[in-house]
Amino acid sequence: MAAIMKSLRKQREFERREEDILDAALTLFSGPGWESVSIDQIARMAEIGKGTVYNHFGSKDELLFRLMLRFYEGLLVQVKQETFDPNQVLTSFERIFRLAFKYHLDHREYRYVVEYCKRIDFRERAEEAWRSSFLDLDRAFSEWGDPMLISAMEQGLIANRPTGPIHMGMHACFNGAIEMLWAGSDWCLHGDETEILEAVTAFMMAGVIGQQ
Amino acid sequence: MAAIMKSLRKQREFERREEDILDAALTLFSGPGWESVSIDQIARMAEIGKGTVYNHFGSKDELLFRLMLRFYEGLLVQVKQETFDPNQVLTSFERIFRLAFKYHLDHREYRYVVEYCKRIDFRERAEEAWRSSFLDLDRAFSEWGDPMLISAMEQGLIANRPTGPIHMGMHACFNGAIEMLWAGSDWCLHGDETEILEAVTAFMMAGVIGQQ
DNA sequence: GTCATTTTATGACTGACGGTCACTTTTTTC
């Protein structure tokens, strides 16, 4: 009994330390020169030894992946809190898009990390377990969003078709927009944050509604 | 006179060597483990010394940037060859989208390089000169595409609005789609290459047409 | 043809990083 209680306390402490490492890492990864942040630096900021970091995370990649998961789990929590009004489907869609954009802009500190984990080569060398963690999250988003799309189709508000293609279109458009919003506007002729946001929201709404 | 001729020959040779380096680099960068390809390896494949690479390119980043430019210049050449039929505006749009997608899929060897140069941190540390090279290219694409959009609006085929927002929407959607197509499908619930391509093309067409 | 000058090529060297591992310290167990 005592053994179990102590074991649980230890476990909590262990997890708490893990959060400390993640917090320290995010702080360092959010700034300029993030790519040259070393595990040594993270360890020093978390006030532990370098080796200890590797007791919690198998590699720098795993640490980054865990941060990305934390980011998307937070997004899922937020969108799930949003109420969906079946009598105002299109307005609800737009509100949710804007909420998701806002979440990304409010958590810009994750931008390097999230982008890192989207890299082709990162995905290719990622462990199977990470892949399925991420697929689970993707599935959770789908399961939450699909009923809304179907409801909109039943009401004739958007073109009738399988949800799959709509997802792909939204996914592409949304991720591309985040890339633009996070990158800043030095590299393209497009407008400022607000203009991009309005333009892409309108484009996405038209894409979701589809052609009659 | 002789001096000038020799100087030109030297210059051609110098540029030729530059192409050799770029070709060797692309060959190595297109494969798995591209991120751990060293300048040493590139130099060996080009059969020159490591220092020589740095006589042509100021940094590894510059080499990668030059490859990315080559990729997008190639795309511009291809789309400009495509004829635009003012009586078949929407069909022309779709044909051009598909052409651009095909170009990306036909040149997958550039995928790591192009993605690398889109990274937020790469853009942040990039030299001003690179930035403007890229802006020039972006401008060339706009100047080529805008008349088509305007023609479509005059014919009432797409919703009337400034071209800016349309660009942003297309840009976001297209880049997001390329990310999906290049990444492979292990990391998302979406379909195979063809399904993604069809879905995104339809989504983009609806987005460009807009809501009446 | 030859020698001085400029241009180009080179690879040993440097500093820094991710990851390992033999060892120390702390905690648990009996």
Next chain:
DNA sequence: GAAAAAAGTGACCGTCAGTCATAAAATGAC
């Protein structure tokens, strides 16, 4: 309180981007 287990640690290794002193080649004046 001693043995066993768990957690913490930082010196060390191999590797890489980029530098720089030096070598080689090309050029041009005479």
